[in-house]
Amino acid sequence: MLSLSLILFVWSLYLMIFDMSFFFEFGLVMINSSSVVMTLLVDWMSMLFMSFVLFISCVVIYYSDEYMGGDLNINRFISLVVMFVFSMVLLIISPNLISILLGWDGLGLVSYCLVIYYQNVKSYNAGMLTALSNRIGDVALLMSIAWMLNYGSWSYIFYLEELKGDYYMNIITFLILLAAMTKSAQIPFSSWLPAAMAAPTPVSSLVHSSTLVTAGVYLLIRFNFSFGDSLMYFLLFISSMTMFMSGLGASFEFDLKKIIALSTLSQLGLMMSILALGGYKLAFFHLLVHALFKALLFMCAGNVIHNLFNCQDIRYMGGLVSSMPLTCVYLNICNLSLCGLPFLSGFYSKDLIVEVMSMGYLNIYVYFIFYLSIGLTVCYSFRLVYYTCVGDFNFFSLNVLSERNYVMLKGMSGLILLVIVMGSVLSWLMFFYPYVIILPFYMKVMTLFSILLGVFVGYEMSKFSLSYFNLSMAFYKTSWFLASMWNLPIISTHGINYYPVMMGSLLYKNLDQGWFEYFGAQKAYLSLVKSSKLSQIFFNNNIKLFFILLVMWLMVLMLF
Numbered sequence: 001m002l003s004l005s006l007i008l009f010v011w012s013l014y015l016m017i018f019d020m021s022f023f024f025e026f027g028l029v030m031i032n033s034s035s036v037v038m039t040l041l042v043d044w045m046s047m048l049f050m051s052f053v054l055f056i057s058c059v060v061i062y063y064s065d066e067y068m069g070g071d072l073n074i075n076r077f078i079s080l081v082v083m084f085v086f087s088m089v090l091l092i093i094s095p096n097l098i099s100i101l102l103g104w105d106g107l108g109l110v111s112y113c114l115v116i117y118y119q120n121v122k123s124y125n126a127g128m129l130t131a132l133s134n135r136i137g138d139v140a141l142l143m144s145i146a147w148m149l150n151y152g153s154w155s156y157i158f159y160l161e162e163l164k165g166d167y168y169m170n171i172i173t174f175l176i177l178l179a180a181m182t183k184s185a186q187i188p189f190s191s192w193l194p195a196a197m198a199a200p201t202p203v204s205s206l207v208h209s210s211t212l213v214t215a216g217v218y219l220l221i222r223f224n225f226s227f228g229d230s231l232m233y234f235l236l237f238i239s240s241m242t243m244f245m246s247g248l249g250a251s252f253e254f255d256l257k258k259i260i261a262l263s264t265l266s267q268l269g270l271m272m273s274i275l276a277l278g279g280y281k282l283a284f285f286h287l288l289v290h291a292l293f294k295a296l297l298f299m300c301a302g303n304v305i306h307n308l309f310n311c312q313d314i315r316y317m318g319g320l321v322s323s324m325p326l327t328c329v330y331l332n333i334c335n336l337s338l339c340g341l342p343f344l345s346g347f348y349s350k351d352l353i354v355e356v357m358s359m360g361y362l363n364i365y366v367y368f369i370f371y372l373s374i375g376l377t378v379c380y381s382f383r384l385v386y387y388t389c390v391g392d393f394n395f396f397s398l399n400v401l402s403e404r405n406y407v408m409l410k411g412m413s414g415l416i417l418l419v420i421v422m423g424s425v426l427s428w429l430m431f432f433y434p435y436v437i438i439l440p441f442y443m444k445v446m447t448l449f450s451i452l453l454g455v456f457v458g459y460e461m462s463k464f465s466l467s468y469f470n471l472s473m474a475f476y477k478t479s480w481f482l483a484s485m486w487n488l489p490i491i492s493t494h495g496i497n498y499y500p501v502m503m504g505s506l507l508y509k510n511l512d513q514g515w516f517e518y519f520g521a522q523k524a525y526l527s528l529v530k531s532s533k534l535s536q537i538f539f540n541n542n543i544k545l546f547f548i549l550l551v552m553w554l555m556v557l558m559l560f
Contacts, residue, residue, distance in 0.1 A: 001058035012047035063411030137182030163226035184216030201302030243269030247376030345423025378454030
């Protein structure tokens with residue numbers, strides 16, 4: 001995987017420099033004049049994304065060799081991860097809706113198998129929520145395939161301009177948008193993303209960086225030329241709300257993996273919103289950069305969880321910087337990259353996205369929600385660092401904390417250099433001429449102001465000690481509401497299940513076990529029992545009764 005990743009990276013540079021795209025068509029079957037072909041699209045975008053996916057997968061598989069070391073079914077786990085990566089690769093290089101559906105459904109199916117990998121009730125519920133949420137997108141994709149019959153082919157790449165111009169064909173772009181919203185967990189389909197944290201940490205690292213959740217964004221990047229203005233504004237509203245909601249949720253969450261999952265959701269909202277503003281290259285740039293530091297962030301979290309005997313609650317952590325220094329250094333670099341600290345990789349994409357947004361003609365809602373979301377990103381990142389790395393150690397007294405997981409550390413070290421330098425390298429490669437951004441001073445420093453404000457709020461909200469009352473506990477119900485993502489998980493699970501299940505139980509009691517039972521199977525059973533009891537009386541007194549019946553029968557005959 002590593003060697004293939006490097007080859008693809010070099011190939012993508014070649015295609016980028018010479019601005020070339022290749023279509024490979026493999027004829028599968030020919031019936032009369034209709035040919036069924038498998039088409040592959042090879043351009044700089046697909047090759048670059050594939051090289052990133054393969055590199056991260058290679059590091060994650062190496063890492064999981066030790067993380068899943070005690071697992072009896074590790075071969076099955078590795079096979080599932082490889083199938084997962086293969087599905088993503090198929091999706092990346094397909095310019096055709098049918099082959100995209102194959103990769104799309106492959107991702108959905110294998111993600112279900114991986115989420116329920118640790119077999120318990122919580123995992124089964126999470127897996128079912130993940131699978132069913134993604135089914136909505138699969139159905140939307142199937143419907144768009146049916147609508148594409150209005151054209152001559154399912155290769156959408158040739159019809160992007162027509163899709164935009166034709167009023168009746170806007171339905172296809174809307175369905176594609178719906179599919180991408182389910183896969184990338186935008187509101188109202190957000191609740192499956194934190195639930196999918198039931199999967200093993202290496203899977204979370206892969207899923208939340210370069211596969212599954214980024215599939216929706218990638219699909220929209222490919223379709224971006226076909227979106228009309230109204231659809232763009234709709235996507236901008238939904239994605240900005242998702243970005244804001246997940247930032248708030250992460251600031252009140254205590255589960256280490258869920259905080260990072262909500263951070264992924266926030267970044268997906270950022271990618272979608274800049275895509276809705278027309279910057280598809282910027283969205284792709286942030287997608288690649290985010291894949292690197294989010295994969296490493298999950299790996300650091302996995303290392304911490306592994307050492308703390310599978311404890312995921314950040315309130316039990318603290319003071320880890322003294323016992324796990326290298327992991328904490330990597331964690332902090334990733335967090336700072338996520339916040340957009342200058343000259344780390346995240347800075348190049350995030351700062352550019354915010355400044356391009358500030359250049360546009362937009363209303364004050366979009367402007368403020370962008371800056372609020374950036375502030376919240378910093379808020380939950382510094383809260384996480386405060387709880388895990390600094391302060392006193394809050395775990396059990398008897399523990400063996402050590403950083404002797406050399407295989408895991410090597411896997412993490414494979415990514416750290418890219419997290420630091422890849423932002424600048426990609427910005428030089430992808431943008432042949434620099435963006436000219438001219439803003440007034442107060443708008444230029446607005447990002448810095450929101451970051452500093454986020455640091456202050458994150459520290460103040462999470463500060464706790466023996467004599468200090470935690471502020472987030474002062475308004476407990478509000479904290480609970482914000483941490484539960486505005487009650488989305490309740491609405492999408494319990495809210496949907498409650499009435500059908502209650503109705504089912506009523507019907508079962510009143511009909512299946514009530515009238516139907518009395519006049520149906522039970523009635524037949526009772527009448528048969530009665531008649532058989534009567535027969536038993538006859539058969540128990542067999543010879544005596546037989547003679548009496550014979551005499552009665554003869555008397556009846558004589559009477560007639």
